[in-house]
Amino acid sequence: MRIKTKKIVVAALFAALACVATMIIKIPSPLKGYLNLGDCIVLVAGWMLSPAYGFLAAGLGSALADIFSGYMIYAPATFLIKGMMALVAFYGFKLLFNRLGDLPARIISGVAAEMIMILGYFVFEGFLYGFIPSLVNIPANGVQGMAGLIIGVLLIKVLKKSNITED
Numbered sequence: 001m002r003i004k005t006k007k008i009v010v011a012a013l014f015a016a017l018a019c020v021a022t023m024i025i026k027i028p029s030p031l032k033g034y035l036n037l038g039d040c041i042v043l044v045a046g047w048m049l050s051p052a053y054g055f056l057a058a059g060l061g062s063a064l065a066d067i068f069s070g071y072m073i074y075a076p077a078t079f080l081i082k083g084m085m086a087l088v089a090f091y092g093f094k095l096l097f098n099r100l101g102d103l104p105a106r107i108i109s110g111v112a113a114e115m116i117m118i119l120g121y122f123v124f125e126g127f128l129y130g131f132i133p134s135l136v137n138i139p140a141n142g143v144q145g146m147a148g149l150i151i152g153v154l155l156i157k158v159l160k161k162s163n164i165t166e167d
Contacts, residue, residue: 011053014045018061018082023069030136034071038062039117039148042082043110044155046089054090059083073128081120085113106153114145 022038029035042058049057062082066075092109100108118141125134 007050007053011045011049011057014041014049014054014057015061015064017041018045018058019065019068022062022065026069029140034069035140035144036065037147037151038065038082039085039114039144040151040155042085043089043106043113043148043152044159046086046113047093047106047109047152047156048159049086049090051087051090054086055083058086074124077120077124081117081124084116084120088113088116103153106156107149110149110152111145114142114149117145118142 018038018041021041022036025037027035038061042062045057045061046054048054059079059082063075063079066072066078089109089112092112093105096105096108099105118138121141122131122134122138125137128134
């Protein structure tokens with residue numbers, strides 16, 4: 001298989017995984033959104049794929065989950081927020097890996113990416129519902145981010161042990 005074809009297939013696989021992981025467990029949040037496990041796939045896509053492929057896989061997969069789940073109004077914001085998360089995870093990891101090593105670089109880049117998610121949804125929901133009411137989702141998004149980070153770090157370790165990652 002050609003290299004470009006392989007990258008597209010892997011990115012499509014990550015988009016599908018992000019969509020399924022986002023849809024499989026949905027816990028309603030106070031402002032008409034929901035908590036999910038999709039962030040772990042978003043982070044792994046950011047760590048494993050190139051910036052463009054990671055952005056598209058994370059953004060498309062997560063936005064499709066919103067569309068399929070009846071949260072259409074969130075889909076454009078989700079596309080941008082989850083895509084940005086993958087970019088922050090990618091560049092943060094690359095920047096920190098040589099200085100700090102694998103695990104600290106993943107944790108710090110993952111925390112930074114999750115902060116993008118928390119801030120992104122706060123701003124988006126602030127415009128939809130008002131900024132004061134949107135404060136109520138910050139703790140819930142923080143919990144989702146922590147779960148995504150922990151599962152993402154564990155998942156990348158499993159993938160590395162299985163020689164599936166390319167780094």
